[in-house]
Amino acid sequence: MTRLTTLILIAIAGLAGQLVDGGLGMGFGVTSTSILVALAGLGPASASAVVHTAELGTTFVSGLSHWRFGNVNWKVVATISIPGAIGAFAGATVLSNLSTEAAKPIMSLILALIGLNLLLRFSRGLTKRVVNPKPHSTGFLGGLGLFGGFIDATGGGGWGPVTTSTLMAAGRSEPRYIVGTVNTAEFFVTFAATAGFLIGMWEDLVANLASVGALLVGGVIAAPLAAWLVTRLNPVLLGGVVGTLILVLNLPTVLKAVGFTDHLWVVRVAVLVLGLALSAHGVIKSRHNSRAAAEKERIAEDARALGGVENHAESR
Numbered sequence: 001m002t003r004l005t006t007l008i009l010i011a012i013a014g015l016a017g018q019l020v021d022g023g024l025g026m027g028f029g030v031t032s033t034s035i036l037v038a039l040a041g042l043g044p045a046s047a048s049a050v051v052h053t054a055e056l057g058t059t060f061v062s063g064l065s066h067w068r069f070g071n072v073n074w075k076v077v078a079t080i081s082i083p084g085a086i087g088a089f090a091g092a093t094v095l096s097n098l099s100t101e102a103a104k105p106i107m108s109l110i111l112a113l114i115g116l117n118l119l120l121r122f123s124r125g126l127t128k129r130v131v132n133p134k135p136h137s138t139g140f141l142g143g144l145g146l147f148g149g150f151i152d153a154t155g156g157g158g159w160g161p162v163t164t165s166t167l168m169a170a171g172r173s174e175p176r177y178i179v180g181t182v183n184t185a186e187f188f189v190t191f192a193a194t195a196g197f198l199i200g201m202w203e204d205l206v207a208n209l210a211s212v213g214a215l216l217v218g219g220v221i222a223a224p225l226a227a228w229l230v231t232r233l234n235p236v237l238l239g240g241v242v243g244t245l246i247l248v249l250n251l252p253t254v255l256k257a258v259g260f261t262d263h264l265w266v267v268r269v270a271v272l273v274l275g276l277a278l279s280a281h282g283v284i285k286s287r288h289n290s291r292a293a294a295e296k297e298r299i300a301e302d303a304r305a306l307g308g309v310e311n312h313a314e315s316r
Contacts (some may be wrong), residue, residue, distance in 0.1 A: 007214040009040040014054070014218025020242050022226020024235055026164050027242055029055065029157015030114050032215060037107065037156070038249045042211070044103040045095045048156035049197035049205045052092075054215040055190045063184035071180025073173070079138055080145035080163065081185035085192035087149030088159075092193045095154050096200025105257035108250040110155035114162070115246030121165055122239030123278035125285035134172060145185070153193040159186050236286040237279055244275025 017032035029051050036047040066072050095103055144163055152159040160182060167178045197205055248271050252264045 006040050007210060010036060010042075010050070010211050010214040011218035011221075013040065014215035015222040016218075017215075018219040018222035019226045020238070021160075022223065024160075024239055024242070026160025027118075027157075028058070028219070029152065029159065030111055030155065030161060030246055031157070031242060033107075033156025034111055034115075034246050034249045037104070038253075042208075043100040044107040044156065045098070045100075045197070045201060046204055046208055046211075048092070048095060048107070048153060049194070049201060050208050050211045050215060051156050052153070052190050052193045052197060053205065053212045054219065056187075056194055057216065058219060059183065059187040059190045063187045066180035066184055069180070071176050072184045073177055073181045076136075076141060076181050077185045079141040080148075080182075081188040082145070083142040084145035084149035084152075084159070084163075084185060084189040087146040087151075088153040088189045088193035089149075089196040091150040091153030092196025093200055096197060105253055107155055108253035108257075110151060110158065112247055112250040112254055114151075114155065114158050115243045115250065117165065118161060118239050118243030119247065119275055119278055120243075121169075122236050122243065123282040123285075125236060125282050125289045136167075136170065136172060145189075149189045149192070152189060153196065159189055234283055234286070236282045240275065240279025240282050244272060244279060247271050247275060 013032040013035035016035060017028040020026075020031045021028035033047050033051050036042045036050065037044060040047075042050065063072070095107075098106070144166055148159050148162040151162050163185075164178060164182045167173065167182065168175065173181075248268050251271060252267060255261075255264065255267065
């Protein structure tokens with residue numbers, strides 16, 4: 001594969017990653033890293049280093065934008081980002097010191113698990129609404145940040161799928177605050193991961209600066225398209241399809257590492273078919289949930305209106 005071809009594939013990875021991230025609010029790292037390792041031929045550590053270096057700019061702008069729109073809880077940012085940065089630095093250091101042969105199945109396993117998490121999450125339909133406004137404990141946020149940061153660095157991405165999905169499922173804040181807070185904290189996590197890669201593999205990262213640029217170019221080109229697509233695409237379908245594709249790209253590497261080398265194409269086809277079926281089920285369930293929620297809201301409005309009429313009649 002020529003250098004130009006590799007850079008084009010990296011730019012495509014950035015474009016695909018940004019399209020996913022624009023639609024889901026997460027997934028730039030896991031999507032682009034999967035493509036970089038599976039198709040562009042980069043080693044696990046190099047792919048993660050390239051992705052995190054490119055994300056320094058995107059996470060900074062994202063955090064700044066969310067702050068301007070009032071979507072950031074700075075107390076939670078401080079509580080989750082410091083442990084997240086520690087975990088990310090540790091993860092980058094560990095990955096930098098692993099051989100490519102050892103690192104590739106580990107990264108593929110992490111990415112496959114993230115893909116499975118996305119697929120299962122979105123196959124259930126819409127994220128549940130806020131039901132408990134009680135704040136999370138410092139210990140919970142710190143542990144989540146530490147784990148999310150480590151997974152993010154060693155897997156080449158995963159901060160959003162790990163932290164955002166967990167906080168959304170817990171349902172203790174509005175989605176816009178969760179996304180804004182997690183995205184803002186991600187800058188500090190990305191900075192720490194990049195610092196770890198700079199220390200552990202400075203020469204390799206400098207040699208891949210063109211790859212960083214290609215990834216950024218692809219992301220920048222996709223940004224306006226992603227902003228348009230997010231208003232057109234069903235996020236439940238997008239999440240399920242992305243989870244499926246991440247599994248298809250990474251599961252064969254995991255199976256090879258444990259000695260399963262026969263008929264891997266059958267595994268890919270089976271995962272693809274099952275994943276698309278679960279994605280379709282998620283869309284159907286999402287629509288059912290939306291209709292049920294709308295009906296519930298209509299009944300509540302009718303009850304409030306009837307109560308207002310009765311109160312008015314009594315006052316007369």
